[in-house]
Amino acid sequence: MxxxxxxxxxxxxxxxxxxxxxxxxxxxxxxxxxxxxxxxxxxxxxxxxxxxxxxxxxxxxxxxxxxxxxxxxxxxxxxxxxxxxxxxxxxxxxxxxxxxxxxxxxxxxxxxxxxxxxxxxxxxxxxxxxxxxxxxxxxxxHPFANPEHITSAMVMPVEARRDAVFVGRLEEEKGILYLLDRWSLVREALGIEELWIVGDGSLRPEIEARIAAGRVPGVSYLGRLNLEETAKEMGRAAYSFVPSLWEEPFGAVAIESLAAGALVILSDRGGLPETTGDLGFAFAPDDSGSFEAALGRARHFREDLLVSAEARAAYADATARRLAKFAPEEAVRKIIGAF
Missing domain, CATH: 3.40.50.2000 (Glycogen Phosphorylase B;)
Incomplete structure (x- = not known):
């Protein structure tokens, strides 16, 4: 056609x-x-x-x-x-x-x-x-995780992954300052040392100033990276944060983080919960207890993956089934079917 x-x-x-x-x-x-x-x-x-x-x-x-x-x-x-x-x-x-x-x-x-x-x-x-x-x-x-730039070679095994990544526009509604304001809590709750920030936006000077002043130890600003470089950062992170404060229409970065093997800790705003489904660790940004609970669930889940080959296999299967819902072929099928 x-x-x-x-x-x-x-x-x-x-x-x-x-x-x-x-x-x-x-x-x-x-x-x-x-x-x-x-x-x-x-x-x-x-x-x-x-x-x-x-x-x-x-x-x-x-x-x-x-x-x-x-x-x-x-x-x-x-x-x-x-x-x-x-x-x-x-x-x-x-x-x-x-x-x-x-x-x-x-x-x-x-x-x-x-x-x-x-x-x-x-x-x-x-x-x-x-x-x-x-x-x-x-x-x-739904939009889709772009299959062209996330490859299996970029996805490190769970035991080789470490720390956390934030990918997105550096704007207030994306929740980057929300995350940095709670960085000490995040480090302790997850048992990690570093956060890598990928992206650009109006908050870049504020973020760079906080890093330079030593107010957020362990946080690094990597700048704006291309798709392949961004996928590599997701592929080596244990956790990926999507802490949006506004009602996201969807949130493709959450799907791409999942495809790259990171455990996704995301807010429950807008269409974000539709991205990872039960595989994500969702929280309500205006509820501090909800955020702490999501961190705890994510760490406990990672610890299970580290010690159980059965848990790793089950999670890999569930991730593959989830990502299949966002394949371009599925979108093509639905669009043609609607006519």
Missing amino acids: KICISTYTFLPEIGGVATTESVLAAGFVRAGHDVTVVTTAPGPATGYDYRVLRNPGSLELTRIYAEADILILANLSLKLFYPLLFMRRPFGLRHHSESAAHLSRSWFSVDLLRRWIMRRAVNFVTSAFIGRKIGVPHHVV
């Missing part, structure tokens, strides 16, 4: 939507489909296993939409929707965030058009949490 993915952001831009749509496109190609990505994002048109068309003209965009057997839009981008105002055809709309839950109901707002788009579309959401927020019929199609 001819598949068209229409997205306002795409590689080489950085971000969850750009990465997710690129992995989805590759998944459709592996399934034997003819894929075209149309985007308003700047960048090269070559170097992909599928066609990438950047900033197409109105006639070309209309032709591609008309010829596609399946058309998928990434989020409510009006810049790429307009040909569908004059076409009667089915299309999918992927919601990567809860923005659709906050559309204005004013008669003078362009959000009226966005609401009309949602009513016409086959809606796909990244988590059941987002589905509950947007309040329209939908299909849950």
